Amino acid sequence: MLETLWNNRIEVIAVVLFAVGLTTLFLHKNLLKKIIGLNIMDTSGYLFLTSLGYIEGRLSPIVSDGNTDPSRYVNPLPAGLVLTGIVVSVSVTAVMLALTLRLYRRYHTLNLDEIYRIVHREQEEEP
Amino acid sequence: MAKKSFRETLREWDEGNFDFTMKTAGIPLPENEDGKEKEGSEWSRTPHLRTAGSEIKAFSKLYPVFAGLLLFAVITFLLLVIVEMPPFNSPDTPANRSEVTWRYIRSGLSETGAVNIVAGVILDYRAFDTLGESHVLFAATVAVMILMLAKREEEEPEEELSILRNDLILQNTAKVLVPFLLMFGAYIILNGHLGPGGGFSGGAVLGGALILYSSAFHPGKLQKILNMKSYRIIVLLALSFYSGMKCYSFFSGANGLETIFGTGTPGAILSAGLILPLNIAVGLVVACTMYGFYAIFTRGRI
Amino acid sequence: MNFCLNFPLFLIVGSLLFSVISSVLPKKAARVLTLFLTLAGALLNLVIAVYCQRTGGSFTYLMGHYPHPWGNELRIGFVEALFSSVFSAVLFLTVVGGRTTLEKRVAREKGQFYYCMCDLVQAALLVLVYTNDLFTGYVFIEICTIASCGILMIRENGRTILAAVRYMIFSLIGSGLFLLGVIFLYAVTGHLLMPNLRESIAALVSGQVYRLPLLASLCLITIGLSIKSGLFPFHIWMADTYGNAIPASSGILSGLISKGYIFFLIKIIFDVFGTEVFYASGIHNVVFALGALGILIGSVSAIRENNILRMSAFSSAAQIGYIFMGLGLSPALGMEAALFHIIAHAVTKPALFLAAGYLSDSMGSAKKFRNLSGAGYVNPAAGVFFSFEAFSMIGLPLTAGFISKYLFGIAAFESTHNKMIPTLLVLAVSTVLNTAYFARTVLRIYSKNKEPGKFMRVAVKEQKNYMVSAAVFTALNILFGVLAYPLIDMLAVGLTVF
Numbered sequence: 001m002l003e004t005l006w007n008n009r010i011e012v013i014a015v016v017l018f019a020v021g022l023t024t025l026f027l028h029k030n031l032l033k034k035i036i037g038l039n040i041m042d043t044s045g046y047l048f049l050t051s052l053g054y055i056e057g058r059l060s061p062i063v064s065d066g067n068t069d070p071s072r073y074v075n076p077l078p079a080g081l082v083l084t085g086i087v088v089s090v091s092v093t094a095v096m097l098a099l100t101l102r103l104y105r106r107y108h109t110l111n112l113d114e115i116y117r118i119v120h121r122e123q124e125e126e127p
Numbered sequence: 128m129a130k131k132s133f134r135e136t137l138r139e140w141d142e143g144n145f146d147f148t149m150k151t152a153g154i155p156l157p158e159n160e161d162g163k164e165k166e167g168s169e170w171s172r173t174p175h176l177r178t179a180g181s182e183i184k185a186f187s188k189l190y191p192v193f194a195g196l197l198l199f200a201v202i203t204f205l206l207l208v209i210v211e212m213p214p215f216n217s218p219d220t221p222a223n224r225s226e227v228t229w230r231y232i233r234s235g236l237s238e239t240g241a242v243n244i245v246a247g248v249i250l251d252y253r254a255f256d257t258l259g260e261s262h263v264l265f266a267a268t269v270a271v272m273i274l275m276l277a278k279r280e281e282e283e284p285e286e287e288l289s290i291l292r293n294d295l296i297l298q299n300t301a302k303v304l305v306p307f308l309l310m311f312g313a314y315i316i317l318n319g320h321l322g323p324g325g326g327f328s329g330g331a332v333l334g335g336a337l338i339l340y341s342s343a344f345h346p347g348k349l350q351k352i353l354n355m356k357s358y359r360i361i362v363l364l365a366l367s368f369y370s371g372m373k374c375y376s377f378f379s380g381a382n383g384l385e386t387i388f389g390t391g392t393p394g395a396i397l398s399a400g401l402i403l404p405l406n407i408a409v410g411l412v413v414a415c416t417m418y419g420f421y422a423i424f425t426r427g428r429i
Numbered sequence: 430m431n432f433c434l435n436f437p438l439f440l441i442v443g444s445l446l447f448s449v450i451s452s453v454l455p456k457k458a459a460r461v462l463t464l465f466l467t468l469a470g471a472l473l474n475l476v477i478a479v480y481c482q483r484t485g486g487s488f489t490y491l492m493g494h495y496p497h498p499w500g501n502e503l504r505i506g507f508v509e510a511l512f513s514s515v516f517s518a519v520l521f522l523t524v525v526g527g528r529t530t531l532e533k534r535v536a537r538e539k540g541q542f543y544y545c546m547c548d549l550v551q552a553a554l555l556v557l558v559y560t561n562d563l564f565t566g567y568v569f570i571e572i573c574t575i576a577s578c579g580i581l582m583i584r585e586n587g588r589t590i591l592a593a594v595r596y597m598i599f600s601l602i603g604s605g606l607f608l609l610g611v612i613f614l615y616a617v618t619g620h621l622l623m624p625n626l627r628e629s630i631a632a633l634v635s636g637q638v639y640r641l642p643l644l645a646s647l648c649l650i651t652i653g654l655s656i657k658s659g660l661f662p663f664h665i666w667m668a669d670t671y672g673n674a675i676p677a678s679s680g681i682l683s684g685l686i687s688k689g690y691i692f693f694l695i696k697i698i699f700d701v702f703g704t705e706v707f708y709a710s711g712i713h714n715v716v717f718a719l720g721a722l723g724i725l726i727g728s729v730s731a732i733r734e735n736n737i738l739r740m741s742a743f744s745s746a747a748q749i750g751y752i753f754m755g756l757g758l759s760p761a762l763g764m765e766a767a768l769f770h771i772i773a774h775a776v777t778k779p780a781l782f783l784a785a786g787y788l789s790d791s792m793g794s795a796k797k798f799r800n801l802s803g804a805g806y807v808n809p810a811a812g813v814f815f816s817f818e819a820f821s822m823i824g825l826p827l828t829a830g831f832i833s834k835y836l837f838g839i840a841a842f843e844s845t846h847n848k849m850i851p852t853l854l855v856l857a858v859s860t861v862l863n864t865a866y867f868a869r870t871v872l873r874i875y876s877k878n879k880e881p882g883k884f885m886r887v888a889v890k891e892q893k894n895y896m897v898s899a900a901v902f903t904a905l906n907i908l909f910g911v912l913a914y915p916l917i918d919m920l921a922v923g924l925t926v927f
Contacts, residue, residue: 007215008210008212008215010215018609019198029190048609048616080249084260092267101424122588126796140732141873142798208642212613212642221618238495252495255492363452366446380495381492382435
């Protein structure tokens with residue numbers, strides 16, 4: 001078992017990072033750290049995906065010499081998926097940062113629990 | 128608290144006065160009532176005192192425990208999965224020996240005309256994903272605009288980066304770097320089908336160049352060329368061109384029609400059918416979006 | 430190939446294109462585009478549904494020149510077309526009906542962004558319903574997340590933005606888990622298109638290899654999508670979200686977006702894993718239990734609420750529980766009940782939120798029950814429609830809600846594995862609880878006003894849009910309630926070629 005884990009070490013690192021990111025995103029109270037957690041989580045997914053297509057000694061999938069032997073190149077599909085995924089995670093990060101900035105301007109804190117408490121009081125007092 | 132009869136409780140509940148939650152009972156008021164400031168004064172910066180409720184304090188203490196438990200559970204579960212996963216760095220995994228990969232490499236060049244197989248995959252075989260992806264970027268820009276766009280009647284907010292203005296080192300570096308960065312970005316975009324690169328990476332480089340220029344000099348300088356109006360025109364044209372072309376290509380593909388865009392001679396700059404124009408469109412969108420994020424976050428306008 | 434099979438492509442690309450165009454147009458033009466688009470979506474999808482029902486099959490539509498496993502594809506069948514038609518129609522009606530509050534609450538120069546986000550929601554929902562490719566699904570899930578966050582936070586006050594942050598955090602956890610699940614599937618099969626995944630998974634299951642990764646991937650995808658649709662215990666974002674957004678946004682979020690994710694999950698269960706694998710994995714039992722718990726806890730929370738919008742939000746949590754309970758019950762009847770409930774809830778909840786929003790507006794933005802006494806007299810139309818939708822939520826006969834509860838009951842009798850008694854119990858208890866909190870609300874809005882004359886009676890003229898949309902919602906509800914049987918039969922036939 002340990003040997004398999006060592007052979008799949010990149011994937012092991014990826015899932016450990018995924019768990020760290022997930023935990024931070026889920027449980028940390030500081031909004032900025034949540035966003036960092038989100039990025040760690042997404043990036044670990046891409047690391048996992050990239051490691052799936054990697055084969056040592058093969059070339060990147062650019063057939064400049066016209067040789068289209070599939071055993072010469074690494075798998076191009078994970079690279080394409082990662083490219084798509086990166087753009088998605090950039091977008092959600094931007095949205096989260098904008099939301100955080102607005103909350104900070106309004107409540108002067110990044111601690112989600114404190115914001116929640118203030119908002120809860122606001123809610124009690126509305127009609 | 129005196130015990131109430133069921134009838135009384137029911138009446139209280141019906142009138143909407145009964146607080147089942149008891150949440151607010153123990154929590155002290157925020158000492159500064161600025162917590163309820165009006166919508167308009169959101170930009171004010173008066174810090175106010177905060178007191179933590181008891182339940183939140185309890186959670187703060189338990190936080191490492193919760194976090195540790197969750198972390199441990201997720202890692203154990205995923206590691207167990209990894210043990211059964213196909214081995215790393217082997218040509219024999221399902222992903223690497225699949226017919227999908229095989230065909231992409233074997234016929235990618237002849238079918239899409241792109242020397243860079245990844246460009247062929249994301250802009251031809253799986254072009255619908257990429258169409259969605261550019262609209263994710265667009266959706267994010269709109270969301271950021273909803274949140275951060277300054278109100279029109281407001282004065283130009285105080286320049287927060289004024290320290291950086293008139294910084295000689297920055298300005299001279301920018302003077303030297305920006306032309307090369309622009310050139311490099313354009314090269315990456317235009318060579319997306321021939322080598323490593325493409326619209327997304329090239330657009331990011333272009334966006335970086337614009338951000339560098341705008342932060343080194345007065346933002347008004349760049350706004351002469353790239354302001355809200357031109358930004359909107361560029362994004363509108365690029366994305367509509369993208370959607371239109373892809374709609375045509377999907378339509379012709381599904382109905383078994385030949386496209387009018389041939390693959391050309393692989394390796395030539397004008398080849399690979401739609402991939403080059405699409406890369407240019409994507410590159411423009413990405414460059415504008417990256418710069419747009421920067422400008423909206425710092426100034427509330429483009 | 431029949432020309433009408435091209436409609437999904439036109440609608441999807443059209444929605445994306447219109448969203449881009451809307452962002453630069455003035456608000457009025459953007460609204461016209463959105464209304465045109467959603468109406469076109471409803472009608473064209475209905476045409477496809479009729480065509481598919483006549484031919485009795487389902488079709489794959491190439492998005493490009495390459496068939497699966499190489500290129501993206503759509504899959505068009507009766508069930509898909511029917512659901513897209515319903516989703517588009519509900520979106521249209523909600524946008525029509527929510528216009529007044531939208532104009533009151535949203536900054537003038539940002540109104541067009543709302544319609545832009547609505548277009549994106551339509552595009553994302555159509556793709557989630559039609560796609561035949563898991564990764565495309567992931568990309569459009571993210572579009573859906575950002576767009577729903579956009580329509581939520583368009584009302585820019587602190588509470589709404591906090592609600593948007595919580596919504597985003599849960600959504601992003603959900604999409605992260607979903608993405609990891611897709612990656613695991615890709616790792617063990619090498620495919621991303623649903624038909625090929627299905628074949629490979631069947632081969633892997635019969636060969637007894639990669640069992641744990643497959644199970645993990647099924648778990649991750651199910652958990653991810655159920656977090657995003659708000660299954661208990663992940664429903665905690667709902668109350669803040671729906672309680673603070675403008676009514677039209679709450680309606681779209683609860684009536685459509687959660688349903689879009691659930692439909693995508695059902696599609697994955699059918700087209701990727703196959704019902705045999707799903708119902709042998711044991712995950713369906715967890716889904717069933719969480720659904721049943723969600724119904725009870727959602728209803729109890731709704732009873733505890735003193736705020737009409739938050740109460741409706743918790744009732745949504747309970748309704749999501751129903752759908753997941755049906756999903757866990759059995760592949761045939763349970764699934765039919767779940768699908769029918771998606772439709773029933775989609776035509777009920779947005780109307781309920783709109784009515785609650787108008788009631789609260791007519792009482793000077795009051796949301797607490799104690800300030801809503803007599804709201805039904807101040808705004809008679811909203812009061813009547815609210816009561817009708819509440820009856821449908823309780824499940825009175827002649828409404829769609831009755832049929833879905835009936836279907837759940839039938840499914841319970843036909844199910845095995847000792848799920849019959851719990852399902853029936855949950856149904857009975859939840860009906861009592863539903864009646865408690867809806868009857869209380871209806872009685873409250875028709876009770877005697879404490880300060881008569883404080884609020885002007887709202888004239889019909891001021892809310893023509895709302896009247897039209899609410900009347901159509903009611904008509905649809907009765908239509909699904911009365912003519913349910915042909916529809917259910919068609920759903921059952923559609924499920925066989927799903």
